[in-house]
Amino acid sequence: MTTSTTLSPAPVIDETARLVAEHYVFPETADQVADLLRRRLAEGAYDAGGAEELARLVTADLQSVNADRHLRLKHHAEPVSPEQGAATLAAMRRDFDASLGGAPRVQLLDGGVAVLELGPMLFPLDWAAEPLAAALTLVSRAPSLVIDLRGNRGGDPDSVAFVCSYLLDRRTHLNTMHWRHREGGEQSWSLPHVPGARFGGSKPLYVLTSGSTFSAAEELAYDLQQLGRATIVGEPTLGGAHPCKGWTVHPHLEATIPVGRAVNPVSQANWEGTGVQPDVPCAATDALETAHALARAATTEA
Template identity: 30%
Template sequence: MRRNLVIAIGASLALATLQPVLAQEQPPPPAPAPVAASPADYAAAIESLAGKLETAYVEPAQGQRYAAMLRANKATYIQITDPMALAKRLTDDLRAVHPDNHLRVALGSPDGGPGGGPRRMRIGPGPAPGPGPGPGPGGPRPPAIEDPKWIADGVAYIKFNMFDGAPETLATLDAFMKEHADAKAIIFDARTHRGGGPAEMNVMLPYLYAQPTRLVSMDMAQSVVDMRGDPTRGDPNMRPVSAPKGVNRREHWVTPNAETRLRDAKVFYLTSTRTGSAAEHLALAFKRTHRAILVGEHTGGANHFGGFEPLGAGLAAFIPVGRTFDPDTDWDWEGVGIQPDVAVPADQALDKALELAKG
């Protein structure tokens, strides 16, 4: 898998190996059967969780609040003998301190997250609550790109299921942009977009903007960067900027290329409640720069990125270490999604965009 920045919908991950890749979660294998641990083992796991939140959570002040709560209640937690009940209690209590639907404790393994997933970190928004887009465990995944074509006179169309950053995907996308450079309108369909990274954005957006433009900002815990390196380093589209203590901040920019014909084209971006992660990153970029009209439903609300960390005692925790946000307002879409400009049911979004494109 490519080593580049992840804007992910989650995975079985671990801070310890920080593999900065950009992909959507593959369904994890079934969690191991719960086995009760000793109070001493649970105490050590809770202290491990407190330490990780204290040093790696994307909002340092909140991380310290989480840690203080865990330590204050440790004597109560170690009396819970059912590991599944303990994981749920810890999750509920953490979210009561500060709501973050990605932060959670689950049954895990010594090697990583639920089901014994590999020890790796994916840098990008984490999993949205509930089932994500795409088929269930073991089911086939659709291709990253589908249906690049003329869909009407002067109207180009392309559907994204994922930004996987693969060379063949980037080549297909660049060819699409070049072959449709005389379009009067382009429809980007992200209704089934399950996440990924910025490589595809860095291919398509230079065709659409007339001047260098700041898209979004991304924060990551400085402690994680210090320990494992900055996964955005070397990407000229990710510019480092000053940030509060404990935070590493980059701004995602677009720089126009030499092709000018699409700079005045209408752009429509189709969304649904299944649109998540990197697709939401692009939705916010389009919306705040007024370069596209969002048509459909609010997006899925999967912003915070991070990974699963083993805690010991058969437990693991998803630790959010970063977020993507509007640099003008500091707003992010965690848990709420991004609202469309033209609200219609997802299955009517394409017809509505065609109507607007022809108008």
């Protein structure tokens, strides 16, 4: 089903502006963005076109104030549930079922270099713990490991901590989330125990990134980089460090609004706007070959 017919933009804009003002992690910016949407509506900027075009126009305006890539009006071709977060969750479930639970590739290259692709997302941990544990246990025996995040567009911070737990030797503070409507911060730590076997915290580890790597996948790369645990190979990532929630504002439209911000305990900063900068810059298409060569050299030297 497509949504090429026109719609009345006013109810969508009114509700989106209200949600941004109430929930966006930066209150002052939230008011600016909400005022901008209402002003653009009054100017007639959203009058022409259907739901898909409205999503494009509104997203451009939402991101025009501070370039927050998580702040969006998402179009869904099929009608979605009005329940909060249901639209995103349904789409994620389809991807989960089509990707072996988010671990679509495990490969052993020459020299004993294991490759584990995580994508297209880091799915909710209550879904993904079993396939992630199986894949991470399988590669634990390799002398070196490459984790491919080039096509990973984000997901669950709890799954980030779960993956990190297999790549470290001891319980480690990874990140702290600060929320709009909560006092203090919520710390994220690696787990003291994991199902299966750990790859551990000493063998060579490489993480592949691209200009499409986003959100929780960026956190995984950034956390490991800040801890000095992994070498990042590839391209700078997209630069989205604000966890978000989704609200259905029309049967085909979902407002996704960041409700928190990440602060890394090592850098006291995050990757918002700048992306994760690779330690070994190269084209994403060359990243696996580059990391493979680095891993083989490191294993030979050891």
